[in-house]
Amino acid sequence: MGRWEPDARGRLQQAAMELFVEHGYERTTTADIAARAGLSERTYFRHFPDKREVLFDSTHALDTLVVEGIAAAPADAAPLDALAAGLRAGAAMLHGLGDHARARTAVIASQGELRERELAKMSGLVAASAAALVERGVGEAAALLSAEAGVAAFRVAFDRWVATPAGPPLPDVVDAVLAELRQVVAPA
Incomplete structure (x- = not known):
């Protein structure tokens, strides 16, 4: 494949994941990734600043979706409920x-x-979430506390989802873990 072929970024991500799984992260070079994708190493560095970042490219999209979800939550939603919409x-x-x-x-x-x-990167998600809550009029302390707790719950949910491939969809697992969080902080 030539470098003019579409989706060089996606091809690099796919090649990186294949090589990391096949040979391990340490034994895979950016040159290996580029070659597997049918691209030059120079093209790799046009898309990613280092070998690690190929794994974290979706983080910006995650942050954006969470922030947009918080902003789109009903105006009267409690901070954790607004955050839940974003998560x-x-x-x-x-x-x-x-x-x-x-x-x-x-x-x-x-x-x-x-x-x-x-x-x-998760710390960045906390900061972005807290800022989005502040934009909604939530006080800074309450926004940060909600963001820290909510993102922690999100990580727990993600780990559960990864461990159970035949289990429920990730959004449902997030909802379940947030319900557990609410039960822990305000038992019925």
Whole structure:
């Protein structure tokens, strides 16, 4: 395939995931990824600044969906309910990635530097969510507390979903874990 072929970014992501699964993250180079995708290494670096970032490209899309979902929640929604609307939107996107998301999780779990990057990206999701809640008129402390708790619940839900491929869709798992969170903080 030539570099003028469509979806170079997607081909690089697919090639990276295949190679990380086949040979491991450490033994895969950006040159290997580019070659598998039928592209030059220079083209790789036009799309991704380093080898790690090919795994985290969807993070921006996740942040955007969550923030848009928070903004679209009913005006009278409580902070955690508004956040839940955003988290469900992000969960729907990740659910659509299916086995790719599960393979990505395994690759990230295998490397300390990738786990660290994942935590940094989740911290960014917390900050973006808190800012979106503040935009809705929620006080800064309540917004940050809601965002921290909600994103933690989202991570628990995602881990459950990854562990049970034949289980319910990710948005449903997110709803269930948020219900557990509500029960923990305000038992009936």
